[in-house]
Amino acid sequence: MDATRTAPARLAAWQRAARELALVAVLFLAYKAGRQVVAGHADLALANGEWVWRLERLLRLPDETLVQGPLLSHELLVRLANSYYAYVHFPATVLCLVWLWLRRPAHYVRLRRALAALTAVALVLHVCVPLAPPRLTALTGMVDTGTRFGPSVYGPPDTDQLSNQYAAMPSLHVGWALAIALALMAVTAGRLRWLWLLHPLVTALVVVVTGNHYWLDGVVAVALLVAILAVLPRPAPDLPVPVSPAGPVRPHVVPAPRRAGHRRNPKVPAAADVRLRPPGRG
Template sequence: MNARTEPAETEPDSIARPSLVREFLLVAGLFLVYKFGRQLATGHTGEAFHNAHRVWDLERTLRLPDEGAVQSALLHGDALVRLANTYYATVHFPATLAFLAWLYLRRPAHYLWARRVLAAVTTAALVLPFTFPLAPPRMLAATGLVDTARVYGPSVYGPPSSDHLSNQFAAMPSLHFGWALMVAVGLIAATRSRARWLWLLHPLITLLVIVGTANHFWLDAIVAAAMLGLALAVIRRPHRPRRCTGTAGRGTRRFVPKEQVLVGAGR
């Protein structure tokens, strides 16, 4: 008797895996652009604080939830707020790198798509601080929010005047949230597991963390999601992997393209 096996997943198209060296340089370049590109938009401190007041007032006009409610939940215990600060400081880059590495090894077609989307969103996000510099809510006294990283630790930022590794007045859009949302979207698109929707917990937790630690306004995340949505609409997504069907010999299964199944059914 033929051994019964679970159907496996296979890429929809025969996509050659791109050169590892070339992709390493491209992805490294993407991260360097993200890390240092915002330095080109440093300065404009007064305008950044003015825009922060405008964003805060607009959120109240739109009746968005108060960021303080999320922070109050975090401040119920020192361990929880430190965990949120650690998540903000340590998960962002490693999670995105792991996502790209897994796609590169297991889903080359989806890897190329995800890399292009991330590159497009990151490039667009670097342009916005030139036209709309924005101070984070932790710097705005009117919000009444605590700079949790400075008070409880760990912190990834120094005083804005001496922090030469990041532009703290480029809060909009939140690439923390934009990249986290793309990780979830990419893994949902590239897999077939019924549990794949749980990947949405990553952007959800990221959203609560960036707001609760007073590093971003709600609108920073909303703008990032809109930019990602536009990139996803423009950049064509590959088909989700299909499960193998049919048999080829004893104990083995082979992939039958959908077109062949339809042709065979019409005979």
């Protein structure tokens, strides 16, 4: 293929990629800036944390301390959980988006819209309902495993200028993990595609074990994502290109039979039936 023809196509592809990266960066910066709006509501966030803890007990949800407690005596497992929380969430999402953008653009657009909508709704909830995580709520009795064992992505809540730690509801770790798992399941064939669900399941366990989220944080994130996906249009299915043993199928024009006694004007083309035949045949 002529290099002069491929150059504009490559330039257009790089321009689309730059626009997508810029869009993701703007959404992320807007989310980080919005979280800082509620950074000074520690007292309200702690009170809401105690309320969520009591509500979970009324709903008979499993006690988060019963999940965290047995792991505290296994430092390696706790460190692995902290590392999964710190280093898997965002890189896994970016890798999934990049792969879908390159291979399945329609599914990429749907996932990007779902993540943007979920993040926007989460930001509204963070502003309206600031919530302290279990590790910062004394009533729970849970341990901040990041601070005790490491690695930790957070500093002291009063001096942390990079993130608002009083924004636990909903859990975007769980919501994003489920979103990318569902997207990958949609483009994967076979029974093994169900293994993608291990990512959100492990994430839900990790965010509780590390004391960063309540069970209800994950439940609300899943409910919001399901509602968002229900209203988003489904991507168009990929249409396979028909191929015959002799090569790709291309249109083959077969003239229509002439009626008896009918003289055709040579200047007017006859009606033709368009049939699909392999090249070199018929």
